[in-house]
Amino acid sequence: MIQRFLKSREAILLAAIFALTALIWTRFPGFVEPANLARVFNDTSPLIILAMGQMVVILTRCIDLSVAANLALSGMVVAMINAAFPGIPIPLLLALAVGMGAVMGSINGLLVWKLDIPPIVVTLGTMTIYRGFIFLISKGSWINAHQMSPAFKDLPRADLFGLPVLSWIAIVVVLGFLLLTSRTALGRSFFAVGGNPHAAVYTGINVGRTQCIAFIISGALAGLTGYLWVARYAVAYVDIAGGFELDVVAACVIGGISIAGGIGSVGGALLGALFLGIVKNALPVVDISPFWQLAISGGAIIIAVAFNSGSLRSKGRVILRKAEHTA
């Protein structure tokens, strides 16, 4: 039933995206041209990649607020290495970015697992620490386009079968997560841990370890995005992607990933990210102030959450009432 409901929920989100696009089309027909839509997708790719990682974290009843700081630190490190040693091959830098991100994710995960600190506190802390690190290593200076090697900057923009590599990476990540969530024991355990942690324990699933793995996945994707981001915009500084973690969480929430854990889907997170991406890209071209853009994102989050709690009311509320009484 929930699956069916989720499907219909994704359908609603898809309809909302179509309606939004149609509305934009009436004002600015050029927006729906395939080339432009591909541009919007490419622009939304970092958000999509990060939303996949955030999704598994949220599925296990955690949250990762450090993704944007992780992204910025990984991006800064590879940019500085590239500036200092332009000869180091790009695949090596890419692997380094992913590895660094995974290490930062594992710090989050281990703190949550071994010390049992609430995830929101852990990642709020590491978010600030990782940002602080960027300042320490860069001393506040920027790495600019002319300091980066052409190979470094070109990879995300390189054309492959008509789409930039950045878009292809997002597509591959999404397909990978589809496989992970539907066809692997690890994917199942994310749902089990968030859906009923007590039952998961009795099933032989290590709850803390599963949450830690979710953080490592989220961190690794943040590291990957760190390189892509810095290379695509050809600049690295302390504040890149500042506040982007909120967009990532918002994409998941709009996409129907339950903040209470255990419910969600790859399709939902993808559509949530696309919805935000379209809003962000379309509003400037139809001449709506960026402040409206924030209001629309915020409104979408609240509608999505109200939708979630409303549809679960029949069960969720009764449980709450019982708990209040027995307490």
Add this chain to the structure above:
Amino acid sequence: MPVSSDAPRPGSGSDTPVLSLRNITKTFPGVKALSEVSLDLYPGQVTALVGENGAGKSTIVKVLTGIYRTDGGTIEVAGDQVEFATAQDAAEAGITAIHQETVLFDELSVAENIFIGHAPRTRFGLIDRSEMNRAARALLTRIGATIDPSIRLRDLGIANKHLVAIARALSIDARVVIMDEPTAALSHKEINELYELVDRLKADGKAILFISHKFDEIFRIADRYTVFRDGQYVGAGRISEVSEDELVTMMVGRSVDQIFPARSHQAGDVVLEVSDYRHPTEFENIGFTLRRGEILGFYGLVGAGRSEFMQALFGITRPSGGSVRIEGRPATIHSPASAIAQGIVYVPEDRGKQGAVTGLPIFQNVTLPSLTQTSRRGFIRLAEEFAMAREYTSRLDLRAASLDQNVGNLSGGNQQKVVIAKWLATQPKVIILDEPTKGIDIGSKAAVHEFMAELAAQGLSVIMVSSEIPEIMGMSDRAIVMREGRMVAELHGPDLNAKTLVRHAAGITEAAA
């Protein structure tokens, strides 16, 4: 109530009940928790409510405190018929409860806990802290407690928290004080202090409902008793006119006949051997053997340490000592995953909380611990997964529209089938069933018993934790009785009877009975 001809004992108060429950019925879906029960509480007297686990004691407490609404019957307070729609109504009628785990606020001060909801105010409408502390100190002195009313509650021990709860009861001028196993977590000295306090409350004219499993304390402080069994009223009277033996008979005597499946017991080789299992706080010296095809019952009162032992055996908690042999070979169980891998599975008591993952469909719940068997190169083969789920759910005769259906939408009995199917799919050697029929209706109970017998007949060894005497007697080949974390008896054959079970579980010596 007609005036009794008995001579009133000193301090026994009047013979007109301050609170009368008549023909109270409470049904939950599929279960009749209370069936036309009656209960009278008299001012200045202690009434002990006696019954096995599941007799309806906690349900009646929830009715009395306005947490549950009744489906029938009347409640009279001081002769006036009342209705408790909310907990507030019950509190206003002067009924207050002191629970096993006292429901108070750890972060507030003692005085704030006593006066929360009815604190004295200054003329500006703000809480009058000095007046509140003064009044709190006066109340605490009245019950003989020397607690500083301004300290935080979390800094007090459990006994002192009880005193605060009692002071709160006095502050709202309670007429009826319910004490639900108040001595469960207290030391010997603290228990004696509690008895003195109960005497003082009696002298104050409070009617006290005292719920306890310990016979010595019932005979020490109660004036009257009421016995429930299986949600029905069995009898009531004066404690001075009843013996321990008569009370036990009233508690366990059966009115409803339950039919258990006939079993031809042919136990095979020893599958599991536990010796000297210990835990720092929960249990000690647990040792037994379990044979193939055997059903071993674990009986005891709630809190006797049975579930705690099972959780250690299943690797959820670590024992501090002892050893396990599985099929003769020494085994180390360090996590639930290793227990499952070595053939031990555990179906927990609280299935809602610990059993099914309600967000996942049926088939994914069934295969959750067995995914390695349905995977090739790390990827789940959906067809094999579905086949496995279909095989085990059909063995349990699970009725569902589709295996794709969400578990959350199934009935309790069917959810339990999903949980059991999940464990059978791991092909275990030993299955631990913790209170397998708690809270399910009589028809489903019979089905679970039937199924348990079938599992044993197929060579599976079953450990059944149960607080229901007929279930222990009807299903077990042998039964182990635990009390206060210790194994106190291993019974089989003619010794496996209701009275022996209750005596060992409650700690009644043979001489006293």
